[in-house]
Amino acid sequence: MYNILVVDDEPLICKGLAGLLTSSGLGIGQIYTAYSGHEALDYVRIEDIDLLVTDIQMGEMNGMELMQQAKMIKPWVQTIIISAHETFQYAQMAIRLGAKDYLIKPLNSEQFLDSVRNALLKMDKPVTQMDDFLTRSPEHFHMEELRPEKNERLNRLLEDPFTPTMSEDELVGLLEELGITGCYFSLMRMKLGTQFEDRNKVITDRDNRLLRYAALNVAKELLHEDWNALAFYSAKGEINILIQWNEEEYAELDMNKINQLEMIGRSLHYHVSKYLGISTIVGFSQILKGVEFLNVLSRQADKAMQWGEEQGDYHVFYYGDFNWHNYSQDPSPEELTKQSNQIVENTRQYIDMNYNQKGLTIHDxxxxxxxxxxxxxxxxxxxxxxxxxxxxxxxxxxxxKSLILNTDMRRYEIAERVGYESPEHFSKIFKKYFGVSPSELKK
Incomplete structure (x- = not known):
């Protein structure tokens, strides 16, 4: 049974879609409704949401921003976008960010339920058991890998300072042959664990070869045709993902590209862990313009991954999070720890002063x-x-709670005071937290 969250700033549409889902006969557990992106994120954080159905235009936070933030909180959440605009650019971006469908208002009931049914069926796809996977030989896998010489050329671009000795036309030809067609780049690097999760079995050389092969396949499946990206083995046997944008793509809808990269990294970690049963560390670089900086991106991804290897319970690291530019040389673990402690203290102080701000987000x-x-x-x-x-x-x-017990303020006034736009939403969070509603506590 799957839980579905329906989000639209028009309550009648929310109730109508929830009613359709309730009477659909699909394998649905709970159906939640929210009237803004901020309300929806609360549900994603505190409930087990499997499918998000969201309008694209909703005041402060649009549907694609909601989808992006939801996937960073829980990478497995699937999304269907609903829009009143038949704009190809919006549809293209929604699909690129992982939306399972993009539906145009006014909705056709059968089309909507078919879309939901297809999304749920994909969640039901059986997962190959790891033991079965490891008993196969490489000949059973059918995935086109990069030719060894192409793989080697790409790694050379990442490792060596860029000093082209060929003409501009020859350089363009080489880059096109390698599949490098963008002008903005970021490098994501994934290191596979050396032991299966929840097992004592150590990975053998043969296992490692098959797992690298499968992890590369997972990366390609995730990126598919939605991202302009190259996935290939690094010189050390890790998985490199070179993500690239042309000028038009980079400016597209002014979406936060670092959040997009983190979303990809978290999805990659989640799927490799789920389907292959091994842990991973993912490090990714900043975004720089120009192929001459590919080796810089490679060093950045390595540094992010290096810091990540020292953490036991976090898996996706962005180079820019560590403020390396504040140091004349690579900071020691002690210096990074001191920096982290300061960030946490600053955060605590900021939240203590602003927790009742409406629309407050972790991004802020x-x-x-x-x-x-x-x-x-x-x-x-x-x-x-x-x-x-x-x-x-x-x-x-x-x-x-203090306001309820010590004042005569009404529910909507208290909701307003502590940062909630909707009294109903405030009441749901309150009951989830205390086990009783505000009115029951007052009595």
């Missing part, structure tokens, strides 16, 4: 500290024991 807090949202959440949980958003909710709930 992360921006203040110049780090990515998920890394900030990791640091905060590691240092305080609280998930960052749990801490925000804790402050809001404690304040609202």
């Amino acid at each position: 807090v992360a921006k203040k500290n110049h780090v990515s949202p998920n890394y900030l959440s990791y640091l905060f949980k590691k240092n305080t024991g609280y998930n960052l958003w749990e801490y925000v909710i804790k402050l809001r709930m404690e304040e609202s």
